[in-house]
Amino acid sequence: MSTDPDRITSPAWETTREPTILQVLPALETGGVERGTIDIAGAIKAAGWRPLVASSGGSMVHELERTGARHIELPLHSKNPYVMRLNIARLKELIAAEGVDLLHARSRAPAHSAIAAARQSNIRFVTTFHATYNFSTPPKRWYNSVMAKGERVIAISNALKEHITGHYDVNPARIKVIHRGIDLERFDPLKVSAERVIQLSRQWRLPDGVPVVLLPGRLTGWKGQSILIEALAQLGHKQIRCLLVGSDQGRTGYRRYLEDLSRRLDVESVIHIVGDCLDMPAAYMLADVVVSASTDPEGFGRVMVEAQAMGRPIIASDHGASREIVRHGTTGWLFPPGDMRMLSERIAHVIRLDEEHRHRIADEAIRNAQENFSKDKMCSETLGVYREILNERVAAAGGVSENVAA
Numbered sequence: 045m046s047t048d049p050d051r052i053t054s055p056a057w058e059t060t061r062e063p064t065i066l067q068v069l070p071a072l073e074t075g076g077v078e079r080g081t082i083d084i085a086g087a088i089k090a091a092g093w094r095p096l097v098a099s100s101g102g103s104m105v106h107e108l109e110r111t112g113a114r115h116i117e118l119p120l121h122s123k124n125p126y127v128m129r130l131n132i133a134r135l136k137e138l139i140a141a142e143g144v145d146l147l148h149a150r151s152r153a154p155a156h157s158a159i160a161a162a163r164q165s166n167i168r169f170v171t172t173f174h175a176t177y178n179f180s181t182p183p184k185r186w187y188n189s190v191m192a193k194g195e196r197v198i199a200i201s202n203a204l205k206e207h208i209t210g211h212y213d214v215n216p217a218r219i220k221v222i223h224r225g226i227d228l229e230r231f232d233p234l235k236v237s238a239e240r241v242i243q244l245s246r247q248w249r250l251p252d253g254v255p256v257v258l259l260p261g262r263l264t265g266w267k268g269q270s271i272l273i274e275a276l277a278q279l280g281h282k283q284i285r286c287l288l289v290g291s292d293q294g295r296t297g298y299r300r301y302l303e304d305l306s307r308r309l310d311v312e313s314v315i316h317i318v319g320d321c322l323d324m325p326a327a328y329m330l331a332d333v334v335v336s337a338s339t340d341p342e343g344f345g346r347v348m349v350e351a352q353a354m355g356r357p358i359i360a361s362d363h364g365a366s367r368e369i370v371r372h373g374t375t376g377w378l379f380p381p382g383d384m385r386m387l388s389e390r391i392a393h394v395i396r397l398d399e400e401h402r403h404r405i406a407d408e409a410i411r412n413a414q415e416n417f418s419k420d421k422m423c424s425e426t427l428g429v430y431r432e433i434l435n436e437r438v439a440a441a442g443g444v445s446e447n448v449a450a
Contacts, residue, residue, distance in 0.1 A: 063145040063434055064094040066138070068154040070121035072102035074291070074320075076346050077150050077174055080224055080422070084148075086111035087423035096142060098135070098154075120154035128157050135161035146170060146430055152177070155190045168433050172198040175343040176207050176364075185211070196429050198222050200344045201365035220429055224344045225422030228414060231325055231353040240326040248287065248318055250330065255284045255395045258331035258356075260324065260347045261338075263292040263299055263317070268337025268361065268382075270305055275337075275387035277309035284395070288317045289327060328354035333394040336360040339382055345369055352376070353413035355406030357397070359390045369417070375409040 065088050072078050081097060085108055088095035095113035099105075100121040108115055118134050119127055135157055138144065146168040149155035155171055162169035171194030179185040191197070192212035197219045199205040205219050229235070250256060257276065261267040269288050276286055292299045299317060306315040321327050328334065334351035336342070341364025348369045351358040358376035360366040370376040377394070379386040397405075 061143075062091075062093045063430070064096060064143050065146050065148060065430060066096040066098060066135075066142070066144045067148045067150060068098045068118075068120055068135070068158050069150040070153055071100045072097070072104040072108060072115070074104065076224060076344065077172075078102070078104050079346075080172070081150060082108050082111060082113075083225070083227075083419050084423060084426050085113035087427055089113060091427055094142075096138075096144065098138065120157070123153050128153065131157035132160045132164070136165050139165045139167060145434060148172070148430075149191075149194070150174065152187060152191060156187075159190060159193060168195055170194045170196045170198065170429060170433070172200065173204055173208055173343075174200055176204070176341060179211060188212075194218070195433055196220055198426065198429060200224050202368055203341060203365045204343050220425075222422055222425045222429070223417055224346055224349070225417050225419035226346065226349050226353060226413070227419050228353060231328075231350050231413075233325075233329060233354050233410075236325045236329050236354075240323055241329045244321075244323060244326045245330055248316060248330075250285055255332040256330050257284065257286045257333050257335060257391060258289065258327060258351075259286070259335045259337065260289045260321075260327070260350075261336070262290045263288070263295055263302070265298060266338060266340045268335075268339050269302055271337045271339065271382060271384055271387065272335055273302065273305050273309065273311060273315055274384040275391060276314055277311050278384060278388040279392060282311065282314055284314055286311075286315050287327070287331070288315065289319075289321045289324075291320045324350065325354060328356050331356050333391060334358050335387070335391070336366065337387065338364075340364075342366060348376070349413050349417040352409035353417075355410050357394050357402070357405050358409070359387065359394065371408070371412060375405060375412050 067081050069077055069081055085095040085097055089112040097108055097113055098116040098118045098120060100119050101117045105115050116138060118131060120131060144167055147158050147162045148170045149158040150172050159169055171191045173191045177188045179188050189212055192208055192214040199208060199219055199221050202221055205221050208214055208219060209216050259269060259272050306312045328351055334356045336345055336347050338361050344365045348358050348360055352375050358370055360370050360378055361381040362378035363381050366378060370378060372378045377390050379390050
């Protein structure tokens, strides 16, 4: 299965019609990749283009279809070589039937099938590099490398761009940094009613007047929930509540480990594992401080942006994209990854802040989110990449127009 981007040759894009863009990913369950896919599908539709998304399905399909995009169910989650090879033929058939002009792969397993289908169908191919991935062995490195073989490679942070150029054979000129963006209409503190906050507080049985520490993220070891539990144990008092918000996604063993750790450190009354939350803006409004304690570098870190958009102080591990999202001492604080003592000190510091200092941090945090990490900015820049490479091929083939409709 060849994945050489230089071998992809496309005919001139037909300027008499709007382009059809196909995004592929393993599934449409909850997560940053899925959210970005839906956001871009909506932007494609709003631009008057045709958005298609292929995946194995999931709970977010209905939300995708509300944007006006069409979903095609294919077993793109599979890492079985036989299924992946069959997916090449399935994607080629879809490309031909729908007149797809550009294929955008957002994850490794579907990307291996997608690049072959794009090359054999003579259409444009783009990838988005979402994480550093595990590259500890040559087979792993090869498996990951397909994400660096797009005609354009979108990196969701500068940290990821540095990782890509440092570990994969890719021309830096092909890489475009486009930060993930959030919906600033949804994550707006002025639009969260007191009733929503009170309802959530009652649901989680939070006592009045007690500081709240919030860590949103699925329950998995590298998200650092255990680091936060140990840091809170070092505070030495129990007049605080910690909300671990996120699904265990079947990792019941890790959830039990966190519960056992809380009991062993005598902070069981402090730690609340609350599962998924459907009203995250209200959850942020309950928080006095938001923590991102990831032990591995985040490719981006949506939580850090959402917290800032809501005017909440953020404490984050000092690596990966955190360094370009959190302005240390201005919109939040960084701490050495895994350093429970320093995290404990940072939490104690934030809890003691006076109102004037809190308002100053909130203003700077909201401004940072609005100026640099909006959904509109992400969508505009992504469609800009699509236009650029579609126009390149038109120009190279001597097409009449060099501008895909804006």
